[in-house]
Amino acid sequence: MAVVQRESSAGYITRAPRSSGLADVLEILLDRGLVIDAYVRVSLVGIELLTVDLRVVIASVDTYLRFAEAVNRLDLRAVDDSKSVPDLFEKGGEEVAETKTKGAVEGGMDAIKEKIGLGGGGDDDDDEDDGNSRSRSRSRSGNR
C-alpha cells in the first residue's frame, strides 16, 4: 500500500536539476545573487522588456469572474472523493466523469509536458513554459 502511495505522489513532483525556463532564471538573476554596488558597475539594457507582466496577482474583476465560473462548473461533490482520483485514473481514467477529473488530468499532463520539455500548459503561467529548452532555438532576438 505504501508503495502505491509513493508512486502516485511522485506524479505531483516535477524535478529539475538546473534552472531552465526564462521565468526561473529571471527571478534568480535579477532578484537574487551577489549584490556588490560599491565596487562594480551595473551596465544593462533591456531589463524592462523582460520584467513586464512577470507577476500576476489576484486582484482583478476578470480573475474573480473566472473563479466564479470555475466553481460553478466544477462539481463540488467531487471534493469528497478527490483523494481517490489518482486511483481511478490508474484504473482507466477515461471512464470517470469528465467534470470530476478534469483538473487532475490537466495538471498531470502539464507536469509531463514540462518534464519532457514540451511546455504548453496554456493558462496564465506562460513565462514558465516560455523558457523550456525548445525555445532556445526560436529566434527571439529582436531587441539585440
Next chain:
Amino acid sequence: MSRFYLYGITRPREVPERLREQGIFLIDREGRAAVVSELDEGPVEATRRNLLAHADVVEQLHEESVVLPARFGYILESDDEVLELLALPEVEQLLERHERTCELTLKGTYEESVLAEVGAALNPLRDAYRAAPSVEAGIALGEAVGEGLAERRARDQALVLDKLRPLVLDVLTSEPAGEFAAFNAALLVERNGVEAVETQLEQLAARMSPPLHFKLVGPLPPYSFVRLQMPAVA
C-alpha cells in the same frame, strides 16, 4: 584596458573546457577567484540568451564546488576592480559559509480542482450565482473564492515549511506568481542534504496532492543566500 563581465566568485581551480571555449576564465587572488569573460564596449543586454548563459556558467561551475553567483549585469572596469572585489573580507566569509551548500527552489502550484475544495464552503454564493449569473453575483463569489484560496495558500505554505525547516539551513520565501500559485521558497541545504528534502517532499505530496503540485529545482548555487550585506556566520 580590459573590461570584464562578472558571473560569480569561486575558489581557484580549472575551468571546464566547455566554458573555456565560451571565453570564461578566472582571475585569482589569495584563494578566491572571479569568474569572468572579457567584454567589448557598451552595456550588457538582458536578453533571454544572455540570462540563460549566465545561469549556465554559474550552475555548471557549482556542480564541482562553491560558487557565489553574481546578480545579472555586473561589469568590472579593470583588473584592479576585480582584485579589489576579491579582497573584501565578506567575500571570503561567504565562500566559507557556502563551501558545501546548495540552493533548492521549491514552487507549489494548485490544479484547478482546488477551487472545488475552496468553493465547497461557499454554497450559498454559488447557488446565487447559478440562479442568476450576473456580474455582481460572479464578483461576490469570485472574491470569496480568492479569499478562500489565499487562506488555503497560507496554510499549505506553513505546513510545507514546517516539515522542511528541520532539513535546511535557511529558507527564503517570496510572493508566488500566478492565480494558482501556492508558494515559492528558496531552501539553503547542505549538498548531501538534498535527498532528505526530496523524501520529505514525497511524503508531503502523498498528503497534499492533488490539488497541490510541487516543482523542485536544484542543486543550484546559493543564489538567494549571498547577500554581501549579510552579517558573517560563524
